Amino acid sequence: MTQACGLDFGTSNSTMGRVGADGVPQLLALETGKPTIPSVLFFSFEDDxxxxxxxxxxxxxxxxxxRLMRSLKSVLGTALIGDSTRVKARSYGFIEILGLFIAQLKARAEGELGETLDSxxxxxxxxxxxxxxxxxxxxxxxxxxxxRAQGYKHIDFQFEPIAAALDYERQVRSEKLALIVDLGGGTSDFSVVRxxxxxxxxxxxxxxxxxTAGVHVGGxxxxxxLSMAKIMPELGLGTMTKDGKRHLPVAPYYDLSTWHRINRLYNAQALRDLxxxxxxxxxxxxxxxxxxxIEDRLGxxxxxxxxxxxxELSDADGTEFTFPVRDQIVTASISIADFTTALTNSVERIEATIAETLRRAGITADQIDSLILTGGSTQVPAIASRLEALFPSAxxxxxxxxxxxxxxxxxDALRKFGPGAA
Structure with missing residues (x-):
C-alpha cells in the first residue's frame, strides 16, 4: 500500500506530517521528540x-x-545552486547537500512510523x-x-499557504473568505481561499x-x-577610505550578513581583498x-x-548586542524602532503583495472574514501590528x-495518494 506524507522543507525549520488511522493529521517527531527540526547541517572536521x-x-x-550549512532552500533557482563547498578533501554540491538533509528527514520519519514512505x-x-x-x-x-533521489516514487507539490488553509479548515463551522499569510524564513506567501x-x-x-501571490522576503x-543596519557598521560598513573619496565596498558586508553567502568569504582571495x-x-x-x-570562521x-x-525584540523594546572576536567585542544597542526602520522596505513589499493578492481575487480588505497567520516571521511586531491594522474587522x-x-x-498527501485517490 502507498505510504504518503507531507514534507515542509523550510528555510529555517522543517517538518513532516502524516494522517493517522483516525483521520487526524499529525507531525512526526524528527528530533528528540520534537516535530520541528532546524534546516541545518554541520560537517564535522574532527570526526568526519x-x-x-x-x-x-x-x-x-x-x-x-x-562547516555549518543553513538556509539551503534559499539557493534553489539561483546561480548558487551550481556552486560547491569544500569539506576537508571533498567538495559537495548544493543539490547533494539538499539531498543529505532530505534523506535524513525521510529516515527519521520512517523510524518514527516503522514503515517505508514512498509518496x-x-x-x-x-x-x-x-x-x-x-x-x-x-x-x-x-x-x-x-x-526523488531519496527514494520517493510519487511526488507532488502544494503551495505552502494553501496547506496552511487546509489545516485551518478543520476548525471552521461555516463558509469564510480567508487570507492566509505565510511568512517563513525565505519567502512571504499570500492566498485568498474560500x-x-x-x-x-x-x-x-x-x-x-x-x-495567490508571493514575494521573496522572509525571516x-x-x-x-538588521545586521546591515546595526552590526556591519561596527565592522566598517558605511565608513570612508582615507582619501575621503568613496565608501568601503558593500559586497563583503552583504555576504557576511547572508547565511548562504558566508562561505564565499572563507577563501584566500576574499581575505586578500579585505x-x-x-x-x-x-x-x-x-x-x-x-x-x-572571517579568519576565525565566525560568520x-x-x-x-x-x-x-x-x-529578543519580539518581546522587548530593545536589546544589547555583544559578540566577541578575539580580544575585541562587537557591540550595538538595538531598539525596536531600529528594527522597524530596517524593515521598512520589506514591510512595504509585503503590503504591496497583499494588495495585489486582493486585487487578483477581485475583493477588498473588508471582505476578508479570517486573517490566518502562519510562519515564524508573523511574530515580528513590526509585521504583526501592520497586518492587524490592514484587516481590522477580520x-x-x-x-x-x-x-x-x-x-x-x-x-493533501492523503487526498492525492491515499486509498481511493485517482
Whole structure:
C-alpha cells in the first residue's frame, strides 16, 4: 500500500506530517521528540561525521571545527545552486547537500512510523524566485530531483499557504473568505481561499483558491537587514577610505550578513581583498575586526547572534548586542524602532503583495472574514501590528506557526495518494 506524507522543507525549520488511522493529521517527531527540526547541517572536521538540526547547531556553538550549512532552500533557482563547498578533501554540491538533509528527514520519519514512505507532497512557496517564472520552475525541478533521489516514487507539490488553509479548515463551522499569510524564513506567501466544512471534503480545491501571490522576503532577510543596519557598521560598513573619496565596498558586508553567502568569504582571495580594503580604510581597526572574524570562521555564528537579537525584540523594546572576536567585542544597542526602520522596505513589499493578492481575487480588505497567520516571521511586531491594522474587522487566527503547513501537506498527501485517490 502507498505510504504518503507531507514534507515542509523550510528555510529555517522543517517538518513532516502524516494522517493517522483516525483521520487526524499529525507531525512526526524528527528530533528528540520534537516535530520541528532546524534546516541545518554541520560537517564535522574532527570526526568526519554529518550532524543535523539542533545537534548540528549545538556542535557548532561549542566551537567544534567544521562547516555549518543553513538556509539551503534559499539557493534553489539561483546561480548558487551550481556552486560547491569544500569539506576537508571533498567538495559537495548544493543539490547533494539538499539531498543529505532530505534523506535524513525521510529516515527519521520512517523510524518514527516503522514503515517505508514512498509518496510525498512537498510544500513550496508561491514564488521561489520573484518575477522570473523560468528560474521559479527550475527551483521546483531542483527540489523535486533532490527529493526523488531519496527514494520517493510519487511526488507532488502544494503551495505552502494553501496547506496552511487546509489545516485551518478543520476548525471552521461555516463558509469564510480567508487570507492566509505565510511568512517563513525565505519567502512571504499570500492566498485568498474560500473555506467551509463542505468544501473540506472535496478532493479538488482549485476552484476555492481565488488568488495567490508571493514575494521573496522572509525571516532570513530580516536578519540580514538588521545586521546591515546595526552590526556591519561596527565592522566598517558605511565608513570612508582615507582619501575621503568613496565608501568601503558593500559586497563583503552583504555576504557576511547572508547565511548562504558566508562561505564565499572563507577563501584566500576574499581575505586578500579585505586586507587591501583595510589598507585604504579610515576605520582600519573596524576592518581588522572583520578580517579576524572571517579568519576565525565566525560568520555563521555572528548571523546566529543577530537572529537571537531579532527574536529578543519580539518581546522587548530593545536589546544589547555583544559578540566577541578575539580580544575585541562587537557591540550595538538595538531598539525596536531600529528594527522597524530596517524593515521598512520589506514591510512595504509585503503590503504591496497583499494588495495585489486582493486585487487578483477581485475583493477588498473588508471582505476578508479570517486573517490566518502562519510562519515564524508573523511574530515580528513590526509585521504583526501592520497586518492587524490592514484587516481590522477580520478574525485573527494564529496557527501553529511552525507546524500548520506540515499538517496541511499531510492532509493533501492523503487526498492525492491515499486509498481511493485517482
Amino acid at each position: 561525521t554529518i550532524r543535523f538540526g539542533r545537534e548540528a547547531v549545538a556542535e557548532y556553538v561549542t566551537g567544534a571545527d567544521g 510525498v507532497v512537498c510544500g513550496r512557496p508561491v514564488h521561489f524566485v520573484d518575477d522570473d517564472p523560468v528560474a521559479d520552475a527550475a527551483a521546483q525541478d531542483q527540489l523535486e530531483g533532490a527529493v 473555506v467551509s466544512p463542505e468544501r473540506a471534503r472535496a478532493s479538488d480545491r482549485s476552484g476555492d483558491i481565488l488568488s 532570513t532577510d530580516f536578519d540580514r537587514l 586586507r587591501g580594503t583595510r589598507r585604504e580604510a579610515q576605520a582600519a581597526a573596524r576592518v581588522d575586526t572583520m578580517i579576524a572574524l 555563521h555564528r555572528l548571523v546566529g547572534a543577530v537572529e537571537a537579537a531579532k527574536i 478574525e485573527l487566527v494564529r496557527t501553529d506557526v511552525l507546524g500548520s503547513v506540515g499538517l496541511g501537506l499531510a492532509m
